[in-house]
Amino acid sequence: RDYALNTLKCDAFVDVKGKSNDEVVAGVKAAADGVGVHGSVILAPALAAYRQGVDMLRPMGFAVGIALPPGDFPVDVLTTILHRKTIRGSIVGTRKDLNEALSIAALGSVKCTVEEKNLDDIDQILNDMAAGKIKGRVVLRIAPDE
Numbered sequence: 001r002d003y004a005l006n007t008l009k010c011d012a013f014v015d016v017k018g019k020s021n022d023e024v025v026a027g028v029k030a031a032a033d034g035v036g037v038h039g040s041v042i043l044a045p046a047l048a049a050y051r052q053g054v055d056m057l058r059p060m061g062f063a064v065g066i067a068l069p070p071g072d073f074p075v076d077v078l079t080t081i082l083h084r085k086t087i088r089g090s091i092v093g094t095r096k097d098l099n100e101a102l103s104i105a106a107l108g109s110v111k112c113t114v115e116e117k118n119l120d121d122i123d124q125i126l127n128d129m130a131a132g133k134i135k136g137r138v139v140l141r142i143a144p145d146e
Contacts, residue, residue, distance in 0.1 A: 001013050001015065003113075003135050007111065007113070008111045008113075009111065011031075012031035012032075013031075014027035014028050014031055015027075017132070021048055021051055021052055021055070024052050024056075025052055025055045025056045028052075028056040029056055029058075032056075032058070035058040035059075036056050036057050036058030036059075036061060037056050037057060037058060037061060038057075038058060038061055038062070039057070039061055039062045039063070039064070040052075040053040040054070040056060040057060040061070040062075040063045040064070041053075041064050041066060042063060042064065042065045042066060042067060043066050043067050044067055044069075045067035045068055045069045045070075046067075046069055047069050047070075047071060047073060049067070049069070050063075050065060050069060050073050051073075053065070054075070054076075054080070054085065054087060057083070057085050058083075059083040059084060059085070060083070060084045060085070060086075061083075061085055061086070062085075062086045062087075062088065063085065063086070063087045063088070064088050064089070064090055065087070065088070065089045065090070066089075066090055066091075075087065112136065112137075113135050113136025113137065114136055114137045114138075114139055115134075115135075115136065115137070115138050115139070116138075116139050116140075116141055117138055117139070117140060117141065118140070118141050118144075119140050119141065119142050122140070125138055125140075
């Protein structure tokens with residue numbers, strides 16, 4: 001919570017640990033004016049992530065799926081049509097997409113958290129990853145500095 005709100009400067013934080021899909025969606029909608037988010041980018045290759053990414057949209061919201069989950073993804077057609085939600089897939093972005101992303105980063109709105117560790121620490125890194133303790137990315141140093 002502190003990391004998201006203070007370090008990354010997020011407007012809101014929803015703790016998803018131990019929560020059902022419905023509880024996660026309700027928390028996100030509450031944080032987004034009680035209506036839902038304008039858009040979601042689905043990066044996790046899990047059907048639950050796709051379900052949450054679509055369900056948390058406000059009417060006329062856009063969900064973009066990047067990850068490729070296994071199996072089929074059922075959609076609530078009635079709600080999707082009545083709320084005019086859009087679901088799109090994207091494997092590769094265009095140069096325009098890249099320029100837009102770099103423009104957002106140039107505003108200082110994007111904060112990257114990268115921690116460098118030695119390859120010798122791999123067991124602890126994997127344990128921390130499994131426990132959800134890693135914030136951002138860990139880069140492994142394979143050889144010592146010369």
